[in-house]
Every structure is written in C-alpha cells, then in structure tokens.
Amino acid sequence: MMIQIFLTVLLVGVAVLVAVQRTTSRMLRAAVLAVVAFGAFLVWVPQVTDRFAEIFGVGRGADLVLYVWVVITLALIVFLYLKVAQLARKLTHLARAVALGRPRYPPGDRQGQDGATP
C-alpha cells in the first residue's frame, strides 16, 4: 500500500509538470500524460502486467516492466548522446565564427597585401 501511494504521488507530480509545459507540443504532452496514466493504472492493478507478460512469453509482469524500462532507457541515452553531438557541432560553428571575426595580426602585417590576397 505504501509503495502504491508513493509511486502515485510521483506520477501525479510528473503529470502536473508535463501539463504545465508550454514549450512542448500538445500532442507530445497528451502522449506523455497517457503513459503516466497507464503507469498509475498498473501501480494499482499490477496483475494486468502479468497478463501482458504471458502474451510476450515473460515469466512475471515485474520482469516485463524491467525489460521494457531497460530498452527505453538505452534508447534515451543514445538519443541524448546524438543530441549532445549535434549541439557540439553547432557550438563549433559558433566558436569558429567568433575566432574568424577577430584575427590578431603580428606587428607590421599589411593584412594580406603581400601577394596572398587576390
């Protein structure tokens, strides 16, 4: 009973956070809320997961939940890693533009009037 109340409070918290998000699209918010609601349902009626586990050929419902969770987490890690790599590329372009915008010339340099500039 204790764990069910604890998990439900957490899920309600997540639902509230998602519901007040204005930057994410309405579709995405609805999808996340649906997942949270389904999670809350499973918290109170865990026997349902056993039925699903049976369908997928997994011994127990709790095991099925664990497996699904591992897969989702791994997918999320890969997604975030690629996102970070993309951000790094943008940062590189920004830093490059800053660098090229303010070159320092050695004393006496005629800024390319020595035949190297067309």
Place this chain on the structure above:
Amino acid sequence: MKHTAVTAGFERVTWVVVPALNEAPVIRRSIGDLRSVFPNVVVTDDGSEDATGDEALAAGAVVIRHPLNLGQGAAIQTGIDFALSRGAAYVATFDADGQHSVEDLRLMLEVLCKERLDIVLGSRFLGRARGMTRARSALIRTGVLFTNLTTGVSLTDAHNGLRMMTSSTAKRLRICQDRMAHASEFIAQIGRLKLKVKEVPVTITYSAYSIAKGQKMTNSFRIVLDLFVGWLLR
C-alpha cells in the same frame, strides 16, 4: 633542398595552418622556422591557457583564437577557413610542437605542383621517425590499417599532421571531426572525393616534449567512437 623554378615563389601564396593548444614554450621557435620558408602562417589557438597566442604573434603568425577548446580537428578547419579567406593558393597543415620539418613541407609543395596533385601527405613510415617508441609505432600502424580498411584509400601513415593541398582541395574538404578523429576523416574525404593524393617521406622528430603532449593509447577508443557518431550524424 634545392629551390627549383617550378615552385619558386609558391611559398608566398601558401598559407600554413598551425593548430595549437598550450604550446607557449615551443611555438615561437616552430613558427620562426616555418616562416623562414613560408611567410604566411596562421595559428589557431584552440583556447590555450598559456601565452601560446602571444608567442605565435611575436613570431610573426596571424593568430585566431577559439573562445573555448574545441579540439585539433576544429582548429585545423578554422585555420583553413581563414587561409581561404586570405586568398591562399596552397594550404598546408603543420604541428605546433616542432616535430615536423619545414624542408619536408617545402618538398611536399614541390611534389604537389610538379605532379599536379590535389593533396600531398607526409609519411613517417616512408621516411624516418626519430625517437618513436615501438608501442607508438604499433599503435599508429594499427590505426593506419583501420583507416585503410574503412576509407578504401591505401596509405602508409594516415595520421600525420603534415599536409599540403591546393586551395580547391581545401575548399572541398570539410572537417567535421572536432577532436583527433579528423586525421581519419581527411583520408575518408580524400577517398570519397577521389582526390589525387601522394605520400612523401618525412622525418618526425619525437622529443620528450612532443611525446608528453602526444596522443595516449586510450584516445584510440575515443577516435573510433567519434568516427561512429560522425557517421550517424552525416
């Protein structure tokens, strides 16, 4: 090195790109040597925490500075962008730590011009590598094998910082690997663009300084991971 009629004066329309990170103790000398042959040198200061930029400037190089450390690949690409903006006819890359020889670079320019190639790469395995440890040699050779297998270009030394290319080659190449995987990326793009490439034997002098600053074995894993992520983001 005899100064031949074919390349006489071509040094003056060449821009040499020198990526540098915390090289203050040695860079003035490296740039001085370099500028005795190639007057146009651009140092990309990759967010150094020492006086690398001031030292390079004092030696007569143009200095552009990344506001934060991005990596050698990014520094090279930034330097190439600058060189092209200054109307370079030839673009070279050269390491800041003094392990390369200026005479080798001049020879590479001559080969590039005489044989009408797109890019000339230095090879320490065709030439000499002074003071290279056996472990380093084995590591680099493994890297070469990996690069040859993945790019379809057959070279003896795929990870040499000494390169000489025409400006049209410099315009076509685009290094997206910010860190050390850029060396393999160079080769991959040479293969993809079907560039006319040749390796020239060069001498690399390993000093205690360059070895201490050089690549660690463990970085190889990072390079392979970077290449994989780069491939995913293509």
